[in-house]
Amino acid sequence: MNVDDLILVSIDDHVVEPPDMFLRHVPAKYKDEAPIVVTDDKGVDQWMYQGRPQGVSGLNAVVSWPAEEWGRDPAGFAEMRPGVYDVHERVRDMNRNGILASMCFPTFTGFSARHLNMHREEVTLVMVSAYNDWHIDDWAGSYPDRFIPIAVLP
Secondary structure (H helix, E strand, O other), X not given: OOHHXXXXXXXXXXXXXXXXXXXXXXXHHHHHHOOEEEEOOOOOEEEEEOOEEEEOXXXXXXXXXXXXXXXXXXXXXXXXXXXXXXXXXXXXXXXXXXXXXXXXXXXXXXXXXXXXOOOOHHHHHHHHHHHHHHHHHHHHHHOOOOEOOOOOOO
């Protein structure tokens, strides 16, 4: 699609953080404290932080699914449309849908970094910084003319 044909700017999209995002962006000193994705005995990919389950991406990853199928599924990254967590696939989806630019809110991280504000302030700041580094540098920075970056604050 020709970029001149793209006319929509979507300002309420969501991105599902890739499972290795925090591990790639936190200093080595904090890797053991970083949120991780684990697959439970039912095959559900779930974020874990500070030893506690934090939920699944579910409803934020139902793009292209009929509304009657929405729910906590998809249960894992393998069932998600790759454009919800892979920036290159997201841009392909945007091109197919005529979207010029997108502003993407976090999923696991939550609004106001609510899932990251559950620990010592020092660790919270490291995790928020890791999310922001990923979102601004890797996600929005991969296609700076296509994404409107948004940082989160602790």
